[in-house]
Amino acid sequence: MFRSIPRIYANIKIGINASNNLLSSRNIIIKNDLFRSFSYLSRNYFGSLGIYSRDRMNIIETRKLLVNNILKRNLIESPDLEVKIPESKPITVSITPTKVFINWQDDQTSKFHNFWLRDHCKCEECFHKITKQRLVDTFKIPEDLEPSSASPELHGVKITWNDGHTSFFKWTWLRRHSYDPQFVDTLPFLKKKKILWHAGIKDCPPIVQYKDVMQTKEGLSDWLIKINEYGFCFIDGVPPKVKETEELAKRICFIRETHYGGFWDFTSNLAHGDTAYTSLALKAHTDNTYFTDPSGLQMFHLIEFKGTGGTSLLVDGFWVARKLKMLYPKAYKVLSTIRIPTHSAGDSDVLIEPTPNAHPILNHDPLTHELYQIRYNNDDRSTLSHLSPEEIESFYDALRKWNKILIDKESEYWVKLEPGRVLIFDNWRVLHGRAEFTGHRRLIGAYLNWDDYRSRLKISVLSRQEIDEML
Numbered sequence: 026m027f028r029s030i031p032r033i034y035a036n037i038k039i040g041i042n043a044s045n046n047l048l049s050s051r052n053i054i055i056k057n058d059l060f061r062s063f064s065y066l067s068r069n070y071f072g073s074l075g076i077y078s079r080d081r082m083n084i085i086e087t088r089k090l091l092v093n094n095i096l097k098r099n100l101i102e103s104p105d106l107e108v109k110i111p112e113s114k115p116i117t118v119s120i121t122p123t124k125v126f127i128n129w130q131d132d133q134t135s136k137f138h139n140f141w142l143r144d145h146c147k148c149e150e151c152f153h154k155i156t157k158q159r160l161v162d163t164f165k166i167p168e169d170l171e172p173s174s175a176s177p178e179l180h181g182v183k184i185t186w187n188d189g190h191t192s193f194f195k196w197t198w199l200r201r202h203s204y205d206p207q208f209v210d211t212l213p214f215l216k217k218k219k220i221l222w223h224a225g226i227k228d229c230p231p232i233v234q235y236k237d238v239m240q241t242k243e244g245l246s247d248w249l250i251k252i253n254e255y256g257f258c259f260i261d262g263v264p265p266k267v268k269e270t271e272e273l274a275k276r277i278c279f280i281r282e283t284h285y286g287g288f289w290d291f292t293s294n295l296a297h298g299d300t301a302y303t304s305l306a307l308k309a310h311t312d313n314t315y316f317t318d319p320s321g322l323q324m325f326h327l328i329e330f331k332g333t334g335g336t337s338l339l340v341d342g343f344w345v346a347r348k349l350k351m352l353y354p355k356a357y358k359v360l361s362t363i364r365i366p367t368h369s370a371g372d373s374d375v376l377i378e379p380t381p382n383a384h385p386i387l388n389h390d391p392l393t394h395e396l397y398q399i400r401y402n403n404d405d406r407s408t409l410s411h412l413s414p415e416e417i418e419s420f421y422d423a424l425r426k427w428n429k430i431l432i433d434k435e436s437e438y439w440v441k442l443e444p445g446r447v448l449i450f451d452n453w454r455v456l457h458g459r460a461e462f463t464g465h466r467r468l469i470g471a472y473l474n475w476d477d478y479r480s481r482l483k484i485s486v487l488s489r490q491e492i493d494e495m496l
């Protein structure tokens with residue numbers, strides 16, 4: 026499809042000095058008759074876990090070491106880096122019959138197919154500036170399209186195509202969307218790192234005030250940022266009533282309806298066929314492992330309680346997973362690959378199973394290899410009849426190692442919920458549970474979808490320009 030025989034190409038050099046001024050009033054185009062081969066470092070980000078012998082194992086406590094260690098070893102958290110186009114050396118742009126080369130100041134070189142660039146043109150003719158949808162007709166772009174010129178400017182490069190169309194691509198957009206190679210330094214804009222925690226969080230849990238969240242944009246974004254960083258957050262000063270708690274949930278986004286209803290208000294009366302509607306103890310778990318798309322956030326407000334027990338449990342699943350990866354890398358890999366069938370079948374008119382009907386407990390982003398979702402509820406697991414005998418053995422071995430860390434006192438944060446203090450947590454990261462209880466206990470709350478939560482978070486922390494650059 027793309028002609029690969031290089032012919033004459035224009036090599037365009039520009040200079041940007043420290044004060045970001047274009048060094049020459051016009052771009053110098055130098056015609057070379059040889060196709061210059063670019064050697065570039067494709068920096069695929071495959072961290073490799075350092076070998077930790079068990080007896081030498083020590084969980085790195087200080088954040089600086091932790092971040093370096095995690096960045097090196099591609100563990101769970103990696104600070105979302107901002108895209109910085111260094112101004113040290115000029116960015117050179119070369120055009121060829123099939124691709125455009127951007128030679129960055131850090132000596133990395135991106136190669137973009139001409140067709141890809143044209144198909145991603147963001148001019149008003151090709152991309153609807155309000156709906157943010159593509160208007161370009163991919164199938165009308167000539168397959169052998171070539172640029173007739175490329176004019177680097179201060180903030181990006183203007184490309185004129187041989188069909189007469191002109192496109193402009195910002196340097197920061199090109200760097201962020203470079204696919205050959207993909208750059209680690211263009212992780213999502215969210216500037217906040219994940220803060221992994223253990224039982225010690227009990228001394229400094231993230232807390233926001235209800236009135237701030239409900240009355241100010243800053244209060245809302247501070248709340249969302251805390252949820253993103255810690256995986257949970259308390260909200261104090263909430264009237265212990267259904268109306269106000271429901272409004273608080275809707276401050277983020279609409280409530281997710283499930284077979285349990287929308288905004289729930291439940292006690293231990295088996296109103297639904299699930300142990301949550303009993304007074305039994307519930308081990309640390311994430312909810313909705315039986316949904317293809319588990320709820321992203323879960324909100325709890327304990328508004329009535331006359332009895333004993335019922336203390337709530339929170340565990341940072343990302344903390345547990347990181348410890349598992351460092352102590353038992355094989356077990357980590359098993360729980361990241363073996364798929365577990367799940368169901369919710371306690372209501373007479375319900376048999377819910379995910380599609381596909383089995384997911385790993387630890388789920389990773391195929392591009393960044395980061396852990397992004399934990400799906401773990403050992404009580405909602407279906408029969409394991411799809412595994413080989415060897416897989417059965419390695420699964421149970423890995424599960425025991427996971428559980429050992431999960432129930433370790435160092436991992437468990439036990440907290441008594443009180444009327445007026447709402448708990449919200451990331452159901453893809455933080456596991457929750459409760460001690461058994463006696464007496465009357467009324468818990469209200471809701472599920473929120475992951476995508477709608479993340480949308481609210483991005484809208485509340487990113488500028489319009491940053492959002493446009495992500496698309």
Ligand SMILES: C[N+](C)(C)CCCC[C@H](N)C(=O)O
Nearest residue numbers: 285289299301311312313402
């Ligand atoms: C709806 N409400 C939160 C009250 C109960 C949810 C049931 C929890 C279920 N066992 C799961 O792990 O998904």
Ligand SMILES: O=C(O)CCC(=O)C(=O)O
Nearest residue numbers: 301307312337458459468
């Ligand atoms: O009753 C509680 O405190 C929590 C119930 C629970 O774990 C759930 O609904 O998933």
